[in-house]
Amino acid sequence: MHARSALFDLYGDHLRARGSQAPVAALVRLLAPVGIAAPAVRTAISRMVIQGWLEPVGLPDGRGYRATDQATRRLDEARARIYRRRDEPWDGHWHLVLVTPPADRSARGRLRADLAYLGYAELADTVWVGPVASPELAGVLTRAGATARTGRARDLEPSPVEAWELAALHASYAGWSAVAGELVAGHLAAHDDPDEAAFAARFHLVHEWRKFLFADPGLPAEVLPDDWPRDVAARHFAAEADRLKAGADRFVARCLPGPADCPA
Template sequence: MSTALHTILENFQQRRPLRAGSLIITIYGDALMPRGGEVWLGSLINVLEPFGLNPRLTRTAVFRLTQDDWLQAKPIGRRSYYQVTESGRTSFTQAFKRIYASASPDWHGEWTVAMLSMLDNDERRLLRQKLSWLGFGQVGPQTMMHPSANVTDVEKILRNNDLQDKVMLIHGLNNGDKVTPAMLDQIKTCWDLESLGQDYQMFLDMFQPLLHELNDCSINDEQAFQARTLLIHEYRRIMLKDPFLPDELLCANWNGRAARQLCANLYQQLWQAAERYISSQLETADGPLPAANQKFLRRFGGLQK
């Protein structure tokens, strides 16, 4: 095992609490969704043990993900298989299409504003969380906004939570200059980009040594799976906090760009060996996992064989 990968894996294993559910979500989104989204629990337990997750911890985490409507159980005989729910698929699709994007979204000065004043406290708390996952920033207690929101995703969240008749969405273009000093000041108020930049720097410091080592030596299929899983796991943790703002609204030396490029470069080097390991170790009720779909090959602008 490379020195850099050993350090990354050890760093994960020593975290307390060890968030098994979060790592399982990463594996479902990165490895299993492109192959149908189902796996035998026993095979999942086996591939998770080298990450420091014992069988009891994995079973408990999977049970909780089932309670939270991420997964649904499919018992067959003495074996249990777990499939992503429809709600889980929606959440995975929204999050992971940002994670595997090759660049920041194009922007022409448009903004989307969500007015939450007609919601009760519980509804407002729920919608704030879900819009935050889409990158919306909070302007005031009852108002959120984003400069490049995917309106389809926003409307789907409103429909799925029966809030489409209680929330006003306003779409418009900024008059005059596309970027103004007032706009940049407002961005600093709505989003904590300084803290986010520090997270990206930690990601760069963690994974740049691995990229350098892979240029000089190879790793086996299991290690490639571990490296790819932790790469996406760490990147996903940051991306969930990243509002995915257009480049025009970010500083010239924004290190999120370098982190995205590093993640794409490492993924390109790791994906084929990791896929071989996934095919050899994980099972569905019908036997081996099916091949990854074509969407998988479009990650980070296109994976090269």
């Protein structure tokens, strides 16, 4: 687990309802149970400030960092996708994006990753397709220094579904219950404090489930196989996350006010 992605998880899953901000010391304490060392946390914070995801803020308990508006929008979108899948009816139209990419190579790489995160797949060079138009598309293009023309298409041949690696995704969803069970059991056994154990287990559970945001484009049921295992996996995730939430919330509450009540 990388410090940057762990911070995104922390802000999105635990700090969003607490003003989306926390002192640096609290961030370090909260990430210690999931194996992120203090130097890695501080380095990741600095990089996220440069990238526009966090901003410094003075807090009663010391210097801290708050999620920016850009980060808040991304975190809210991610949270909606983590805890509930799209349930709007699909109108049968695909969203096409014809990208004029940026000149900078690293910016092009980030753009490709961001488009995939939004649920798009590359049909051909600079031509991307998704099941619906993402509200984040304009922001992603702007940050990358790219432009695009967009359109809608209904009967594309061959089917755009071929653009996604659905076999690997199917296998990941089908094996989720076993993976999640081992993960949670391991954390619950590794921590003496039950609230810290619940926090670490739930944190890692959400972190692993969050990976589906990058792999699953959220294709409508109309184009998926009948035995698609996403809903079964999602129900298992939600049940485990709910079961661990009370203890995790208690641990976060203990860590935020100051160091005295939080295990070192």
